Amino acid sequence: MNDPQAPEIIWYILVLVLVLSALTARRLTFGQVLRSLIGWLFIGTIAYVAIDHREQLSGWAARIGLGDQSVAGGTTRIRQSVDGHFWADVEINGVHRRMLIDSGATTTALSQQTAQAAGVDISGGFPVLLNTANGTITAKRATIDTLVIGNLETDKLEAVVSPNFGNLDVIGMNFLSRLGSWRVEKGVLILEPDTSQDEDSNSDRT
Template identity: 55%
Template sequence: MNGFDNINALWLIGGLVLVLSALSARRLSFGFILRSLLSWALIILIAILAVANRNELAALWSQATERLGIQDQQVDGQIVRIRMGTDGHFWARVTINGIQRRMLIDSGATITAVSAETAQAADISVSAGIPVMIETANGTVAAQRGRIKRLSIGPLEAQDLGVVISESFGNLDVLGMNFLSRLHSWRVENNTLILEPTRGAPDHGKTERVPAPQRQP
């Protein structure tokens, strides 16, 4: 069992103990307490599984919304349109070296940044050397530099893209200006971010500009 599993187990045990203590204080029947414990254990287990498999669930959700015609990201020829999320930010469904991720589009970030988990899953090569210091909303963190072979949002694509990687980013992946500056243009209309490729770019070729929420990786 790894550290993550140990933490989940402790949360589960702690939650059950709290629930049991609360129910016992009310002097309820043993059967009612047992059913309540099982219900809470199931809820906690579902929550833990949802967090552990959040990326897979996000991919399934994207597929479902696309089939229902309510997707938040649409492709019109070579133009990509992304609707603003309920949190006021623009989130893109991105493919990094063949794997899908949900990334925050941030014009305030000078470089694309990914979590250690994403870097491992996408097999992103990490450069040897002294870590670089990155300014984030939560302070300064150390990060390693790396290169993404291929990153795409629908038909918009960049190859050999610089990236910074750190466990301090948690599960947040940020698409920075080093990708956005390769676009020909961007604009926001009716809470929709519109990304356009470089003029004359092939359907699956390299892309090359976007304002988005100001948030550091």
């Protein structure tokens, strides 16, 4: 029987055997062994929950300033990752995703999975050819209703969607160009909101 979870079950059994062997070798009492097992079980549960919900935890940490993304006023700051890139915690139509910010990309790009999860309609999108590092691929044009990074929000943002992107989602220049400014200082990407529209509306009221 080919059970896709069989390797995981075998792994857990092996870990349990190793832990029990180590505890037995120390000749602990039954109570001490039981307490140790409960402790390991607690640690394993915490680790499993953290891995299984890593995207939600990442977004929560960013909102309260504990992650690599922080918000102060209207300004959003994103620290450079160890891979040299800037990764943002983003909400696309209310769906959380971790997206690469690439100033070299003209248009924001979504994977097929992200587009489906966020309800981005590509049924009427016109096909377009894109030149990538892996050659020319076919994608479809689409529109994101709302996209939020920190306190920065934009709507009706054009995007391209293709299964050829794999699991990668990219924020392109069409989003960055809507900001008031963006810059990199000492390994931190600083995104500033566009306040010109607010100033125009205030002047109209006066």
